[in-house]
Amino acid sequence: xxxxxxxxxxxxxxxxxxxxxxxxxxxxxxxxxxxxxxxxxxxxxxxxxxxxxxxxxxxxxxxxxxxxxxxxxxxxxxxxxxxxxxxxxxxxxxxxxxxxxxxxxxxxxxxxxxxxxxxxxxxxxxxxxxxxxxxxxxxxxxxxxxxxxxxxxxxxxxxxxxxxxxxxxxxxxxxxxxxxxxxxxxxxxxxxxxxxxxxxxxxxxxxxxxxxxxxxxxxxxxxxxxxxxxxxxxxxxxxxxxxxxxxxxxxxxxxxxxxxxxxxxxxxxxxxxxxxxxxxxxxxxxxxxxxxxxxxxxxxxxxxxxxxxxxxxxxxxxxxxxxxxxxxxxxxxxx
Amino acid sequence: xxxxxxxxxxxxxxxxxxxxxxxxxxxxxxxxxxxxxxxxxxxxxxxxxxxxxxxxxxxxxxxxxxxxxxxxxxxxxxxxxxxxxxxxxxxxxxxxxxxxxxxxxxxxxxxxxxxxxxxxxxxxxxxxxxxxxxxxxxxxxxxxxxxxxxxxxxxxxxxxxxxxxxxxxxxxxxxxxxxxxxxxxxxxxxxxxxxxxxxxxxxxxxxxxxxxxxxxxxxxxxxxxxxxxxxxxxxxxxxxxxxxxxxxxxxxxxxxxxxxxxxxxxxxxxxxxxxxxxxxxxxxxxxxxxxxxxxxxxxxxxxxxxxxxxxxxxxxxxxxxxxxxxxxxxxxxxx
DNA sequence: CTGAAAGCGCTAACAA
DNA sequence: TTGTTAGCGCTTTCAG
Numbered sequence: 001x002x003x004x005x006x007x008x009x010x011x012x013x014x015x016x017x018x019x020x021x022x023x024x025x026x027x028x029x030x031x032x033x034x035x036x037x038x039x040x041x042x043x044x045x046x047x048x049x050x051x052x053x054x055x056x057x058x059x060x061x062x063x064x065x066x067x068x069x070x071x072x073x074x075x076x077x078x079x080x081x082x083x084x085x086x087x088x089x090x091x092x093x094x095x096x097x098x099x100x101x102x103x104x105x106x107x108x109x110x111x112x113x114x115x116x117x118x119x120x121x122x123x124x125x126x127x128x129x130x131x132x133x134x135x136x137x138x139x140x141x142x143x144x145x146x147x148x149x150x151x152x153x154x155x156x157x158x159x160x161x162x163x164x165x166x167x168x169x170x171x172x173x174x175x176x177x178x179x180x181x182x183x184x185x186x187x188x189x190x191x192x193x194x195x196x197x198x199x200x201x202x203x204x205x206x207x208x209x210x211x212x213x214x215x216x217x218x219x220x221x222x223x224x225x226x227x228x229x230x231x232x233x234x235x236x237x238x239x240x241x242x243x244x245x246x247x248x249x250x251x252x253x254x255x256x257x258x259x260x261x262x263x264x265x266x267x268x269x270x271x272x273x274x275x276x277x278x279x280x281x282x283x284x285x286x287x288x289x290x291x292x293x294x295x296x297x298x299x300x301x302x303x304x305x306x307x308x309x310x311x312x313x314x315x316x317x318x319x320x321x322x323x324x325x326x327x328x329x330x331x332x333x334x335x
Numbered sequence: 336x337x338x339x340x341x342x343x344x345x346x347x348x349x350x351x352x353x354x355x356x357x358x359x360x361x362x363x364x365x366x367x368x369x370x371x372x373x374x375x376x377x378x379x380x381x382x383x384x385x386x387x388x389x390x391x392x393x394x395x396x397x398x399x400x401x402x403x404x405x406x407x408x409x410x411x412x413x414x415x416x417x418x419x420x421x422x423x424x425x426x427x428x429x430x431x432x433x434x435x436x437x438x439x440x441x442x443x444x445x446x447x448x449x450x451x452x453x454x455x456x457x458x459x460x461x462x463x464x465x466x467x468x469x470x471x472x473x474x475x476x477x478x479x480x481x482x483x484x485x486x487x488x489x490x491x492x493x494x495x496x497x498x499x500x501x502x503x504x505x506x507x508x509x510x511x512x513x514x515x516x517x518x519x520x521x522x523x524x525x526x527x528x529x530x531x532x533x534x535x536x537x538x539x540x541x542x543x544x545x546x547x548x549x550x551x552x553x554x555x556x557x558x559x560x561x562x563x564x565x566x567x568x569x570x571x572x573x574x575x576x577x578x579x580x581x582x583x584x585x586x587x588x589x590x591x592x593x594x595x596x597x598x599x600x601x602x603x604x605x606x607x608x609x610x611x612x613x614x615x616x617x618x619x620x621x622x623x624x625x626x627x628x629x630x631x632x633x634x635x636x637x638x639x640x641x642x643x644x645x646x647x648x649x650x651x652x653x654x655x656x657x658x659x660x661x662x663x664x665x666x667x668x669x670x
Numbered sequence: 671c672t673g674a675a676a677g678c679g680c681t682a683a684c685a686a
Numbered sequence: 687t688t689g690t691t692a693g694c695g696c697t698t699t700c701a702g
Contacts, residue, residue: 006480008695019673024697034698035671052479057456058402059695062393062678069436069457077422083412086421090439099453101404102437104425118434121392122404144387145341267629275610275631291626294602296610343679354689359681369682370687394679397694 007053015051016044023048027055061123071101071119073112074130079260080289084306085130085152092314098125109134113141120145126317128152128310135159148322150313155202155326160316164304165328166203166286170210170256172333173284173302177254178214180282180300184253191253192226192282193244196237196262199229204258207286211256226252230262237265245269251281260287267295288334301334342388350386351379358383362390396458405431406454408438408447409465414595415624419641420465420487427649433460444469448476455480461652463487463645470494483657485648490537490661495651499639500663501538501621505545505591507668508619508637512589513549515617515635519588526588527561527617528579531572531597534564539593542621546591561587565597572600580604586616595622602630623669636669 009023016023018040025031026044047053061067070093077083086102093100101124105115109132116138119127126148132138135156142149142159155161177192194211197204212223230240237257245251251273257263263285270278278297285292288303308329316325344358351358353375360366361379382388396402405428412418421437428435436459440450444467451473454462461483467473470491477484477494490496512527529546532539547558565575572592580586586608592598598620605613613632620627623638643664651660 006695010695020696021674021698022672024695025672028697030697037671040671054452054456054480056397056458056695058393058397058458059678060697062391062397062680062694063696063698065678067393077412077418083418086437087412087439090437094438094440099436099457100438101434102421102425103429103435104422105429117389121389122434123391123393145389264625264629267626271629271631289626290599291602291624291630294599294606295626295629296606296631345679355679356681356690357688359679360688363681365681372687375687391679394694395681397678397696398680398682400694 006056007048007051008056009053012044012048012051012053015047016040018044027053028060065123066125067123068098069101069119069122069124070096070098070126070128071103071122071124072128072130073103073105073115073119073132075107075133076104079287081260081287081304081306082131085310088307088310089128092310107133109137112138116141120147126150128313128317129156130154132156135161143322148317148320150316152309152313153203156324158324160313160319160322160325160327162309162312162316162327162329163203164309165330166206167210167213168328169302169304169331169333170207170286171214172210173286173300174211174214174256176300176333176335177256177282177284178218181253184280184282192223192256193252193254194223194227194256194258195230195240195266196232196258197229198231204229207258229258232259232261234261234265234268237262238268241266241269251277253280254282255284257283257285257287260285260289260292263287263289263292263299270297293334303332303334305329305331341391342383342386343391344388347379347383347386347388350382351375353379362388363395400458401460402458403433404436404454404457404459405433405461405463406436406438406457406459407463407465408440408450408454408467410442410447410468411439414622416595416622416639416641417466420645423642423645424463427645442468444472447473451476455482461485463648463652464491465489467491470496478657483652483655485651487644487648488538491659492661493659495648495654495657495660495662497644497647497651497662497664498538499644500665501541502545502548503663504637504639504666504668505542505621506549507545508621508635509546509549509591511635511668511670512591512617512619513553516588519615519617527558527591528587528589529558529562529591529593530565530575530601531567531593532564533566534562539564542593564593567594567596569596569600569603572597573603576601576604586612588615589617590619592618592620592622595620595624595627598622598624598627598634605632628669638667638669640664640666 009020013020013023023044025034026041031041072089090100103115105112129151131153139156139159151161155163215223228240230236257266284300286302288301292299312327344355348355348358358379360369361376366376407424425435438450440447464486466488474491474494486496490498550558563575565571592601619635621637623636627634647662
């Protein structure tokens with residue numbers, strides 16, 4: 001079983017006593033329109049199967065100037081949401097009888113550019129670009145190569161994009177948080193903090209604007225005062241919360257936590273406290289993880305719809321338009 | 336910018352006033368051994384860059400009978416461990432300047448076979464097969480096509496394989512659990528239950544044997560009495576635990592939970608109980624999720640080393656041996 | 671109904 | 687130091 005040569009259509013042709021072109025037609029399904037004798041087709045198929053013939057897609061695709069590959073790049077698989085994105089992508093690609101080429105290219109823009117170029121070299125039929133650090137240069141590369149592409153999660157203004165409706169989700173989450181604090185009787189809408197994220201990112205900006213909007217008219221000082229954009233890592237969030245805790249001398253009435261990673265940081269601080277104290281703080285998180293609803297305290301969560309976002313992304317690719325357009329997918333609020 | 340034809344080496348050759356082969360040599364780095372004049376190389380490179388030339392890897396690889404693609408199949412991205420596996424794989428592939436083709440093929444063996452065949456059609460240089468439902472048929476397909484392959488997480492006895500050292504990990508975890516119950520003074524080693532998993536799977540069997548071994552000599556009835564292999568889903572686990580709870584009239588002294596999904600099921604039941612009661616039950620889980628250590632009660636966890644497993648898998652591919660061999664990677668015990 | 675032959679873009683042996 | 691050419695495996699026109 002050593003290095004058994006892969007059979008080609010010529011081998012099959014030889015065995016069948018036909019020409020390579022007949023074999024090609026018989027095997028790739030185009031034989032009706034060539035009016036090949038059904039028996040010939042049967043014979044050829046049988047021989048092919050016996051010899052373990054498999055079409056060489058490199059050759060076919062080179063000839064056809066396609067690849068049957070659909071590419072996706074995303075930074076990593078370090079959160080549920082990213083894992084769900086690639087899962088949904090892979091599912092959709094398989095439905096289309098194509099082959100997924102998923103590249104985890106890290107957060108560096110240069111690395112992302114290289115990944116895109118590499119996919120292009122494989123003649124991928126289209127590229128889904130998720131959570132790009134710097135979208136526009138990537139859009140340019142794809143456009144110049146004439147490769148259809150669509151952005152997911154982080155938008156480009158030069159290409160079709162689909163993102164979570166961050167403002168909407170943040171508003172809903174904030175409203176829900178405020179409602180809880182009202183029920184808890186802490187009149188805490190004066191005292192709701194936004195924790196985590198990067199003020200330079202559109203997604204964080206949109207969430208902040210949703211957060212502020214939900215406060216509309218109910219505040220005596222602008223919500224912006226209570227926005228702590230300490231990045232997207234756990235440890236700084238823990239520190240930020242600890243500091244806030246010390247300043248206030250207690251936990252705030254409520255916390256809007258901007259991502260699951262930040263939420264990890266929050267929980268690390270909460271883990272040092274009495275359950276009694278935690279229960280006085282209404283918690284909301286703009287992200288989802290299946291273990292969070294199982295904590296001992298309630299957490300309002302927003303779940304981004306990876307499946308829907310991928311669906312919309314593919315429908316944009318199918319349109320074939322390629323001009324900039326932004327779709328927003330409203331996330332779910334889990335209570 | 337519409338459909339800008341991709342430039343070929345012939346286009347570049349024309350522009351440079353050289354032949355296609357000179358361009359080819361100049362651009363793919365093999366020019367020193369062909370003693371092309373450095374200035375010629377420079378000129379060609381410059382023209383290539385100006386024209387946005389990118390090598391067509393389909394053509395190159397067809398010619399070279401390689402693909403530069405490394406394939407991986409795994410069921411899904413529904414757990415951290417799987418996500419970490421594909422992450423580690425992608426990382427390693429990028430280090431090798433290849434391109435990852437990750438296919439999530441679901442749990443059905445037929446689908447996994449199709450995915451493998453599809454990767455083979457692309458002439459992937461090697462395949463990493465993770466968590467195969469039925470490994471041997473997949474090994475056969477790869478072997479017949481002469482494609483190097485290695486199994487990860489679920490072993491085949493017909494091919495190189497690397498798995499977690501389940502028996503070892505289970506033994507360590509169980510010992511740690513027993514130690515805790517001893518400290519808690521419940522003399523609970525009579526009362527430690529193994530929950531979850533599939534008795535038909537080698538991995539579960541190995542974990543059970545590690546579980547039993549850790550009890551060695553300390554039991555008055557065989558550990559097997561307390562093994563509830565209720566599958567790998569959350570809901571059945573919740574039901575199983577609930578039933579056990581009712582039978583005993585209390586929680587057992589300790590629980591060895593066989594996977595993170597099962598652990599989710601366990602937590603769902605625990606969520607209905609008083610914290611006081613939960614604290615009397617020592618919990619261990621053969622898996623890892625970053626949120627579990629943040630629960631209000633301590634959980635002993637085993638973390639499988641996806642990174643190491645992938646490293647070992649690649650070293651087996653590098654060996655080029657291809658004969659069956661089983662490597663076991665000891666997991667970490669987190670306390 | 672079927673065969674012969676060109677060519678997708680690239681590499682490498684053979685010539686020069 | 688460089689050009690010419692054959693051919694990777696397949697599809698598809700053209701010619702029977």
